[in-house]
Amino acid sequence: MHRARELERRTQAWDRVHRVYSHTFTESWQKSNKTTVKVYSHLFYDPERAQAVRSNLNSLVVQVFDELSHGRKVDQRLFQEARPYLKEVVTRRDLSIKPRKRYG
Secondary structure, three states: OHHHHHHHHOHHHEEOOOOEEEEEEEEEEEOOOOOEEEEEEEEEEOHHHHHHHHHHHHHHHHHHHHHHHOOOOOOHHHHHHHHHHOOEEEEOOOOOOOOEEEEO
């Protein structure tokens, strides 16, 4: 992700034909027999696709958050997909009240 954001800042990396940012760099890889091989890596970043992925992720998290906040059961597959982006917080309004779960 770091390299992708760097590419977005570099306007000379914009490929007008394919509508992506591109960057080529070289790395030296060491093979198992201790021979070093020069490898050319090509990195492409599509800002339109990245925006679509972010939008889909936001929709997923909002959907799961709404279900959880209304106390409804969430499809396990959706919950597992959204789980890295949710944080469970225990809230207490009064010490005499049993703690409840809140997602946010």
